[in-house]
Amino acid sequence: MVTASRPLRADAARNREKLLAAAAELFAERGLDVPLEHIARRAEVSIGTLYKHFPTREDFASAIFPERLGALDVIGEKALTDPDPWHAFAGYLDDLYALQAEDRGLNDVLARDLPNAPEVVSACHRGAGHAETLITRAVEAGVLRADYSVADLATLTRAMAQVIRDSPGEWRRFLSIYVEGLRAT
Amino acid sequence: MVTASRPLRADAARNREKLLAAAAELFAERGLDVPLEHIARRAEVSIGTLYKHFPTREDFASAIFPERLGALDVIGEKALTDPDPWHAFAGYLDDLYALQAEDRGLNDVLARDLPNAPEVVSACHRGAGHAETLITRAVEAGVLRADYSVADLATLTRAMAQVIRDSPGEWRRFLSIYVEGLRAT
DNA sequence: ACAGAACTCGAGGCAACCCTCGACTTAGCC
DNA sequence: GGCTAAGTCGAGGGTTGCCTCGAGTTCTGT
Numbered sequence: 001m002v003t004a005s006r007p008l009r010a011d012a013a014r015n016r017e018k019l020l021a022a023a024a025e026l027f028a029e030r031g032l033d034v035p036l037e038h039i040a041r042r043a044e045v046s047i048g049t050l051y052k053h054f055p056t057r058e059d060f061a062s063a064i065f066p067e068r069l070g071a072l073d074v075i076g077e078k079a080l081t082d083p084d085p086w087h088a089f090a091g092y093l094d095d096l097y098a099l100q101a102e103d104r105g106l107n108d109v110l111a112r113d114l115p116n117a118p119e120v121v122s123a124c125h126r127g128a129g130h131a132e133t134l135i136t137r138a139v140e141a142g143v144l145r146a147d148y149s150v151a152d153l154a155t156l157t158r159a160m161a162q163v164i165r166d167s168p169g170e171w172r173r174f175l176s177i178y179v180e181g182l183r184a185t
Numbered sequence: 186m187v188t189a190s191r192p193l194r195a196d197a198a199r200n201r202e203k204l205l206a207a208a209a210e211l212f213a214e215r216g217l218d219v220p221l222e223h224i225a226r227r228a229e230v231s232i233g234t235l236y237k238h239f240p241t242r243e244d245f246a247s248a249i250f251p252e253r254l255g256a257l258d259v260i261g262e263k264a265l266t267d268p269d270p271w272h273a274f275a276g277y278l279d280d281l282y283a284l285q286a287e288d289r290g291l292n293d294v295l296a297r298d299l300p301n302a303p304e305v306v307s308a309c310h311r312g313a314g315h316a317e318t319l320i321t322r323a324v325e326a327g328v329l330r331a332d333y334s335v336a337d338l339a340t341l342t343r344a345m346a347q348v349i350r351d352s353p354g355e356w357r358r359f360l361s362i363y364v365e366g367l368r369a370t
Numbered sequence: 371a372c373a374g375a376a377c378t379c380g381a382g383g384c385a386a387c388c389c390t391c392g393a394c395t396t397a398g399c400c
Numbered sequence: 401g402g403c404t405a406a407g408t409c410g411a412g413g414g415t416t417g418c419c420t421c422g423a424g425t426t427c428t429g430t
Binding site for chain 2 (some may be wrong): 406407
């Protein structure tokens with residue numbers, strides 16, 4: 001049921017934008033679990049208004065992250081143009097976690113399920129598609145261990161989320177050790 | 186100031202034991218952050234009594250984990266008797282994380298600081314000492330990459346804590362990939 | 371300029387968890 | 401058995417965060 005809802009009133013549209021901006025900032029700074037009251041305060045809007053526009057936290061996530069997850073497509077496609085399958089794969093991982101390291105909210109999004117934010121989920125799926133291709137290419141070129149899978153990448157992503165949170169200066173070193181372990185023997 | 190406090194009254198001693206047992210169970214099942222009320226309930230003791238015996242959560246940790254961390258010494262010493270430096274080191278990691286995987290509370294303890302539980306901290310330091318020796322041995326034998334350090338192991342431990350929480354069936358595979366990346370080139 | 375729909379506001383109820391304190395109970399010594 | 405220090409109890413106050421709803425305000429079409 002595609003209800004073509006009529007446009008928002010001008011003041012409401014303005015508030016919606018203020019809320020989105022505040023949420024985007026606070027998610028990036030403090031993570032997905034920042035209290036909704038803080039978002040309302042930063043947006044200079046009451047908590048009731050916040051709930052009017054975004055009844056759940058997932059509604060914020062749905063409005064904010066799909067766009068940001070577009071970056072996954074960008075780095076995926078960039079990697080696919082790299083002729084060296086190993087370099088493409090390793091570079092993809094580096095870009096991916098650099099993205100995570102910059103945005104605490106994105107880090108959280110990639111590390112947990114958001115069952116009620118289908119657009120977020122599907123953006124992640126698209127990302128996984130790229131990753132799958134990169135993995136297959138590298139395996140077929142004989143440079144990546146043959147049993148590697150997207151599931152392993154999901155595990156890695158959650159581990160990296162933790163490393164990034166705890167020791168933001170160490171993630172690249174940690175990743176490079178892991179990646180070294182992935183070369184085909 | 187070593188106050189040789191007089192022995193507890195019999196009923197108090199009994200309650201203390203019940204609290205410890207309940208806390209040990211619940212920490213292992215649910216992690217370090219289990220509500221103190223739950224511990225009191227499982228111990229069949231009131232919340233006030235709980236606070237009488239253990240004024241802070243760290244007091245529980247201090248009473249429970251140092252003993253359990255003795256296992257670190259055991260696996261450390263076991264590894265030191267292994268004549269193959271690589272096998273010793275890799276086996277140590279496997280034993281360590283197997284321990285973590287069995288006890289959610291221990292997993293939490295090893296993944297965060299507990300500044301107010303000095304005995305826990307010092308048990309961890311002892312463990313780190315063993316690890317240091319194993320690392321040095323393996324580096325000198327030329328089987329472990331020369332720049333590896335205990336600090337890297339701390340990072341790994343926090344990453345493993347996360348992997349164990351999220352996907353308890355995957356940690357061994359994840360670890361083996363990482364460890365593969367650690368071999369000297 | 372007015373009516374009415376759309377929107378905003380924030381006090382306040384709910385829930386989880388923390389911790390305290392004073393009234394009651396009991397173990398253990400005489 | 402009785403006294404008292406030691407121990408137990410749990411109601412209740414504090415905090416943080418979630419969410420609702422009815423009264424008040426403002427936008428907008430006519």
